Amino acid sequence: MTHLVEQMVEFYQESRPHQAKDNDLLIPPADAKKADEPDVVRLSDIRCKKRLGGVLKHYYRKAA
Numbered sequence: 001m002t003h004l005v006e007q008m009v010e011f012y013q014e015s016r017p018h019q020a021k022d023n024d025l026l027i028p029p030a031d032a033k034k035a036d037e038p039d040v041v042r043l044s045d046i047r048c049k050k051r052l053g054g055v056l057k058h059y060y061r062k063a064a
């Protein structure tokens with residue numbers, strides 16, 4: 001049960017976008033995209049982090 005709660009809290013704080021914050025993350029990653037960068041992303045640059053057997057999914061850009 002503790003693992004489930006830890007995964008949900010981490011997903012909520014670090015992966016889930018929050019509408020009240022203009023869909024920004026509560027804790028943005030250090031390499032977060034700047035506002036002036038273009039939004040063109042190749043599909044080969046997209047990665048998916050799965051939690052709890054794929055119930056929670058977070059898509060992000062591959063590191064350069």
